[in-house]
Amino acid sequence: xxxxxxxxxxxxxxxxxxxxxxxxxxxxxxxxxxxxxxxxxxxxxxxxxxxxxxxxxxxxxxxxxxxxxxxxxxxxxxxxxxxxxxxxxxxxxxxxxxxxxxxxxxxxxxxxxxxxxxxxxxxxxxxxxxxxxxxxxxxxxxxxxxxxxxxxxxxxxxxxxxxxxxxxxxxxxxxxxxxxxxxxxxxxxxxxxxxxxxxxxxxxxxxxxxxxxxxxxxxxx
Amino acid sequence: xxxxxxxxxxxxxxxxxxxxxxxxxxxxxxxxxxxxxxxxxxxxxxxxxxxxxxxxxxxxxxxxxxxxxxxxxxxxxxxxxxxxxxxxxxxxxxxxxxxxxxxxxxxxxxxxxxxxxxxxxxxxxxxxxxxxxxxxxxxxxxxxxxxxxxxxxxxxxxxxxxxxxxxxxxxxxxxxxxxxxxxxxxxxxxxxxxxxxxxxxxxxxxxxxxxxxxxxxxxxx
DNA sequence: ACTTTTAAGGTACTTTAGTCTCTAATATTA
DNA sequence: TAATATTAGAGACTAAAGTACCTTAAAAGT
Numbered sequence: 001x002x003x004x005x006x007x008x009x010x011x012x013x014x015x016x017x018x019x020x021x022x023x024x025x026x027x028x029x030x031x032x033x034x035x036x037x038x039x040x041x042x043x044x045x046x047x048x049x050x051x052x053x054x055x056x057x058x059x060x061x062x063x064x065x066x067x068x069x070x071x072x073x074x075x076x077x078x079x080x081x082x083x084x085x086x087x088x089x090x091x092x093x094x095x096x097x098x099x100x101x102x103x104x105x106x107x108x109x110x111x112x113x114x115x116x117x118x119x120x121x122x123x124x125x126x127x128x129x130x131x132x133x134x135x136x137x138x139x140x141x142x143x144x145x146x147x148x149x150x151x152x153x154x155x156x157x158x159x160x161x162x163x164x165x166x167x168x169x170x171x172x173x174x175x176x177x178x179x180x181x182x183x184x185x186x187x188x189x190x191x192x193x194x195x196x197x198x199x200x201x202x203x204x205x206x207x208x209x210x211x212x213x214x215x216x217x218x219x220x221x
Numbered sequence: 222x223x224x225x226x227x228x229x230x231x232x233x234x235x236x237x238x239x240x241x242x243x244x245x246x247x248x249x250x251x252x253x254x255x256x257x258x259x260x261x262x263x264x265x266x267x268x269x270x271x272x273x274x275x276x277x278x279x280x281x282x283x284x285x286x287x288x289x290x291x292x293x294x295x296x297x298x299x300x301x302x303x304x305x306x307x308x309x310x311x312x313x314x315x316x317x318x319x320x321x322x323x324x325x326x327x328x329x330x331x332x333x334x335x336x337x338x339x340x341x342x343x344x345x346x347x348x349x350x351x352x353x354x355x356x357x358x359x360x361x362x363x364x365x366x367x368x369x370x371x372x373x374x375x376x377x378x379x380x381x382x383x384x385x386x387x388x389x390x391x392x393x394x395x396x397x398x399x400x401x402x403x404x405x406x407x408x409x410x411x412x413x414x415x416x417x418x419x420x421x422x423x424x425x426x427x428x429x430x431x432x433x434x435x436x437x438x439x440x441x442x
Numbered sequence: 443a444c445t446t447t448t449a450a451g452g453t454a455c456t457t458t459a460g461t462c463t464c465t466a467a468t469a470t471t472a
Numbered sequence: 473t474a475a476t477a478t479t480a481g482a483g484a485c486t487a488a489a490g491t492a493c494c495t496t497a498a499a500a501g502t
Contacts, residue, residue, distance in 0.1 A: 020450060020497055047488060058451055063490070132351050133406070169420060171403050178399045182392050185354070199390060207428045241467055241480060268458060279481050284460070 021057075027065060030055040034076035043073060043130035070135040091152050097162055097213065098206065100153040101176075104146075105201050108180075109194050146177040163212045176205055242278075248286060251276040255297035264294060264351035291356040299366075312373050318383055318434065319427065321374040322397075325367075326422050329401075330415050367398040384433045397426055 021029060033055040037046050048069055052059045066072040092103035151173045157163040179200055183192055242250060254276040258267050269290055273280045287293040313324035372394045378384040400421055404413055 022449065022498080026450080048490080049488080058453095059490085060452080060492095061450060064449080067490095069489070130353050130355060132353050133357055134351060136354055167420070167424060169425065171400055171421070171425065174403050175400070175425075178403055179392055179396070182395050182399055199388070200392070203388065203432065204390065204392065204396075204429055207432055208425055211424065211428055243468075243479065247480080269460080270458080279483090280460085281462090281482080282480060285479080288460095290459070 026055075026057065026061070030057065030062065030065070030072070031076045031079050034072055035080060038073060038076065043069075046073070048072075068135075070131050074131070074135070091149060093156060095160070097153055097157040097209065100156070101150070101201060101205065101209075104149060104153075104176075105197050109197050146180070147174045150174075150176055162214065164214055165212065168212060172208065175208065179204055247276075247278065247282070251278065251283065251286070251293070252297045252300050255293055256301060259294060259297065267294070269293075289356075291352050294352070295356070312370060314377060316381075318374055318378040318430065321377070322371070322422060322426065322430075325370060325374075325397075326418050330418050367401070368395045371395075371397055383435065385435055386433065389433060393429065396429065397421075400425055 030051065034046075034051050037051060037054060041050075046069070048059050048062055051072065052062055062072060066075060092100045094100050094103060154163060154165065154168075154173065158165055180192075183196070183200065251272065255267075255272050258272060258275060262271075267290070269280050269283055272293065273283055283293060287296060313321045315321050315324060375384060375386065375389075375394065379386055401413075404417070404421065
C-alpha cells in the first residue's frame with residue numbers, strides 16, 4: 001500500500017523541485033528502504049547511514065521516529081508480516097483449537113516454501129541474529145504475529161467453551177514462536193519442511209495444549 | 222623513544238614487584254573481574270575498557286583470548302554456572318526421567334531463592350538483554366548447563382530403556398531453557414517461585430515428554 | 443500575505459567495539 | 473648466561489550507533 005507514489009525525480013543534487021517528504025509518506029519510504037536493505041544485507045552490516053541514504057534522507061530523521069536500529073528494522077519487518085497476514089486473509093476460525101493451529105502451520109509451511117519467502121529462515125538466522133535478546137523479548141515475543149494469533153485461537157476456544165484456561169500460563173501463547181525460533185536457529189540443516197512442522201505441532205505443541213481442552217473435546221488423535 | 226611509559230607501575234597499586242600475570246592466571250583474573258562487573262552493571266553499560274581496567278590489564282589482552290564482548294561475558298558466566306553445578310554435586314540420576322527433571326527444577330528453585338542468586342532474573346533481564354539472538358543461540362542455546370543436563374537425563378533414560386527416542390526432536394532438549402527464558406523475560410511481576418516452576422514442569426514440560434516414555438513407565442503422575 | 447510552528451536536512455561530535463602495531467617483560471631453549 | 477620465542481602492555485586508529493544543534497522547507501494559524 002502507498003507504494004512508491006513519488007519517485008525521486010532527480011537522484012542527484014541537481015534537483016530543481018525538491019518536494020520535501022513529510023509524515024507518513026516519508027515514513028513509508030524509509031521502511032520500504034529498510035526492508036529492501038534487509039533482504040540483501042545482514043542486520044549488523046546495515047548501518048543507519050545506509051538506511052538514511054537509500055531513503056534519500058538522513059540519520060536525524062530516523063532517530064526522530066525510532067529509538068534504535070533494532071526498532072526501525074523490526075518496524076520494517078512488521079509491515080511485511082502485516083502485509084502477509086492480509087494475504088493470508090484473516091485469523092483462522094475452523095471451530096476447533098487444533099484446526100486453527102493446523103491452519104496456521106499450513107500458512108507457515110506455504111510461506112516457507114513460497115518463492116518469495118524461501119530464504120526467510122536464512123533471513124532470520126543470518127540477517128536478524130544481531131538483534132538483542134532484550135529487543136526480541138520486548139518488541140517481538142508475545143507481540144509477534146504468531147503469538148498474537150495463538151492467543152486469539154485460545155480466546156475463540158474459550159468463548160466456544162472448548163478450553164478451560166483456569167491454570168493456563170501466558171508462556172503457552174508464545175510457545176509455538178519459541179519452538180519455531182529454536183528450530184530455525186539451532187537446526188544445522190535448515191530444512192524446516194512440512195513433516196518437521198507437522199511433527200512440531202503434533203508431538204510438541206498439541207501434547208501441551210491438549211490437557212487444557214475440556215474432557216469431551218479431547219478424543220481427537 | 223622518549224615516551225613516558227615507565228611511570229605506569231606506580232600509577233595504580235604501589236606494587237613494587239611487577240609480577241606480570243600470564244596464561245591461566247591472567248585469564249582467571251579477567252573472568253573474575255568480568256563477573257564482578259556484571260553483578261553490578263548491565264551488559265550494554267559494560268565496556269571492554271572497563272573490564273580491562275578492572276583486571277589491571279588491557280583491551281588487547283582481552284581480544285587475544287575472546288572474540289567479542291558477548292564471548293567474554295558468557296565465558297565469565299559459564300565459570301559461575303560450572304561453579305554452581307559443582308555446588309549442586311553432579312548430574313542427578315534418580316532412576317526416572319521425571320525424577321531427574323524434578324531434581325533439576327528443585328536446584329533452580331534453590332538457586333532462585335538463595336541469597337546470592339536472588340537477583341539472577343534481574344540479571345538475565347536487565348544485564349544480559351543486550352546479548353544478540355545469534356550469540357544466544359550459537360553460544361548458549363543447547364550448550365547451556367540446563368539444556369546439556371536435560372540431554373543427559375534423556376541419555377540415561379534411553380540407556381535404562383525408559384524412553385523411546387525414535388521420533389524425538391532436538392528442540393526438546395532446549396525446551397526447558399526456552400520456556401524458562403520466556404518466563405524470566407516476559408513476566409512482568411518477576412516472581413518465578415516454586416509453584417510457578419512446579420507448574421511449568423508439570424503442565425508444560427511433562428506433557429511433552431511423557432509421550433516418549435515407554436508405555437509401562439507412563440503411569441506416573 | 444505574514445507569522446509561527448513543526449518537521450526535514452545537514453553536519454559535527456561522542457562513545458565504544460574491535461583492529462593494528464609497536465614495545466617490554468617473561469618464559470624457553472641452547 | 474645469552475639468544476629466541478611468547479605473550480602482556482600501551483596507545484593510536486577505524487567504524488558505526490547515537491546525540492546535539494543549527495538551518496531550511498513547508499504546514500498551520502493569523
